[in-house]
Amino acid sequence: MSDFTLNTTARTQTGRSASRRLRRANQIPAILYGKHSEPASLVIAAPEFRRLLKVMGGRAVLVELNQEGSSDKTLSYLQEVQRDPLTNNYLHIDFHEVKAGEKIDLQVPVTITGESAGVKNQNGVLEITTHELHVRCLPKDLPATISVDISALDVGEMIKVSELTAIDGVEFLDDEGQPVVICAEAVEEIVEEVVEEAAIDRKDEGEEAAPAAEADAEAEKK
Template identity: 40%
Template sequence: MSITFELKAEPRSDLGKGASRRLRRAGQVPAILYGGGQEPQPLVLNHLDVLNQLKNDAVYSHVLTLKVGDRVESAVLRDLQRHPFKPTILHLDFLRVSADRKLRVHVPLHFVNAETAPGVKQQGGVVSHALIDIEITCLPKDLPEFIAVDLNGLSLGEAIHLSGVKLPDGVELATHVAPDSESDVIVVSIHHAHGGEEGPSVVAPTT
């Protein structure tokens, strides 16, 4: 994980919906830092700084450096609330990170070799992405920026299920998935283009 993310925050004592609205009007974002066996800490961050950090999708799957006043915390972004139609962040949830305690987080999937998969290149199929991320558990040191799903060798009518996703060392699915069980959902598949129209997901490998 060569990328580093740093956010500055200040403790917040003025709580409640009215206080949160005032903070947002002033260009700030209310937040909460919790976990790690400590009491939850209400925070406030600069909205513009938060938006700039969120431009990089990797921020969602990295351990962040959170500067809270004169101390430094390691945390992951556990959740955020966006305004339904404005480019505004309404609230942030941060989870404290301990080196010896496993994280439970969602990590994005990157689909590779889609254009060269036999079902696309030779059989004219289209790729359908059923999932864009998966929930995993791992120690902070093993947290991947993304998980690659390789479509090399995938033919028309075939699919990769959750149990077939190859995970990096030290990483496990948050929930055990047995092959061919109900929880073993499809992650990605290749199918016919109906009526010559574009399928539900165009072939565009994510790298």
């Protein structure tokens, strides 16, 4: 099934008041969706959910939900996590049930490996333009991350979706021409040159203005 498990209990009361009571008790209201079953309202202990997220480490993984009082185990993925923008506490969690023989569409994080030749040798600047990639695959083929090797990436070059290393059983759904990572030319020297030129221009303007000011002063004396 999955290396990641989470214990849940059935939620018998719904609505805002019931959800607030759960949060005050350090619990999180949740719901499990699925194509083959009705949505199920659940309750999850907040400390256990935090531990799960820590172990997941930002990777795309499947989570096995164990419901209290039942031997049923449901394979799912985290579809949405709502948090309070002020307190950062968890407000609600959406899970989506998956079946072993059915493909799923998920966002998978990008991880960068290696050191860009352009950054190392030409003082280039690395720009990661795509942090997650949309993939389609069977649950058993779900990659935790999409690894992108940038070792050969030089200044002025990019790695596009079409150039990613193929993964067995995984289909990339993003546009093939979409850039994932770019090695851009450093702009520091250009900025310094512009500032230096501006300073020279101001100096020249000052030197031109000085004789004119002196001429005006002489004219006033006469």
